[in-house]
């Protein structure tokens with residue numbers, strides 16, 4: 523499991539670790555890891571041109587010490603100091619290694635192979651000062667490596683408030699921070715590289731702000747049939763979706779549900795849609811007992827009725843699309859799967875507010891409806907009423923395509939019916955959905971149907987230990 527911790531917990535862990543180490547040891551570990559990552563990015567050091575943007579704190583100190591290491595190995599390193607006071611020892615080390623130091627933009631070289639953003643780290647406030655913005659503007663198209671976090675983002679929430687760095691790579695220290703994983707800041711972090719500082723023993727009891735499932739976690743959680751399995755004991759999922767206007771949503775939700783994780787899939791909906799569903803999926807049967815219902819995709823005006831009928835069975839539900847606006851009270855054990863527009867309507871706030879602070883609103887929704895809420899986005903969030911949050915880091919931008927959400931709700935429903943609790947079902951389903959999309963995309967466009975077809979292949983690889 524990948525975990526992101528709060529700034530307060532990182533500070534606590536760092537001070538406990540530092541109490542057992544010689545002065546400056548953690549910064550040296552950070553700088554060594556940073557220099558190695560920059561060397562990898564550049565494919566070497568000799569003759570490479572490196573610009574350091576250096577702020578007042580230890581984040582600038584990391585950049586200076588890493589710059590000294592790179593200069594020692596033949597890189598041409600120039601540091602722009604963005605504050606009157608910067609890390610003294612780091613500055614002296616850079617000078618000793620032959621690095622150049624500038625106090626304003628004028629003397630700075632015009633080109634560079636990489637810019638290191640050591641403006642601010644976990645001690646920074648959101649936004650950037652004009653001198654930092656001007657310095658970044660000087661290097662259009664040059665790869666930016668953020669030191670610990672892209673400067674200017676809100677580290678604990680992932681919110682953006684004013685200008686900020688857009689990194690190609692973020693080299694972070696000790697543990698991940700929320701801003702690396704949570705939208706919109708996650709989009710400013712680029713690729714992530716974690717440098718181990720030996721903080722894990724000191725973070726053991728700190729609850730993460732968010733966590734992200736990894737292939738081994740998903741493999742361990744996947745339901746699999748025992749030797750005495752029967753179709754009913756494996757779980758039965760029912761889908762109430764589709765309408766005369768949106769028959770395709772029923773097909774796609776059923777396609778997500780028939781990924782092979784349950785013993786049986788039922789479909790209940792208008793006769794004409796049911797015929798189409800059964801033609802495409804002959805294994806799907808009609809009404810009967812289920813362990814979970816998927817309600818709402820393409821339901822149109824029937825959303826309220828679909829939800830009422832599914833609730834009558836007293837089994838866990840996945841509530842999606844046209845059923846979401848009819849949720850009128852707590853739904854313990856269930857999963858709601860809104861996108862930002864649907865959640866904003868449910869909470870009666872502007873969509874832009876939800877997009878600016880998805881972590882806040884997904885938590886609020888999980889508390890309000892006493893159930894798991896899966897908020898779809900670039901990095902989908904899954905929150906439970908206890909305040910736990912998982913973030914999905916699988917997937918590709920091509921997955922933003924019509925019908926992808928229908929496949930997801932069917933998939934999550936099948937995991938619920940197979941016996942996973944609502945938090946695991948939603949987060950594992952979202953992980954699988956993103957990973958299947960990445961495979962199906964192969965770097966190019968994809969349709970929702972192809973994501974569904976890919977899921978059993980992905981499961982096969984995961985179960986074989988290839989994921």
Ligand SMILES: NC(=O)C1=CN([C@@H]2O[C@H](COP(=O)(O)OP(=O)(O)OC[C@H]3O[C@@H](n4cnc5c(N)ncnc54)[C@H](OP(=O)(O)O)[C@@H]3O)[C@@H](O)[C@H]2O)[C@@H](O)CC1
Pocket residue numbers: 536537540548549550552577578579580581582584605641642643644645646647648649650651669670671674695
């Ligand atoms: N602790 C450890 O063991 C280790 C820590 N490590 C490293 O330390 C980093 C944390 O360092 P830190 O605490 O010195 O804070 P940091 O983020 O550098 O800057 C704070 C200063 O910036 C300023 N400032 C604030 N907002 C600003 C803004 N928007 N724009 C511009 N300036 C702004 C503010 O000063 P002022 O406002 O007074 O000018 C304040 O003094 C951490 O991210 C990691 O990289 C690693 O070496 C591993 C070991």
Ligand SMILES: [K+]
Pocket residue numbers: 581639640641642643668669670671672673
């Ligand atoms: K930074």
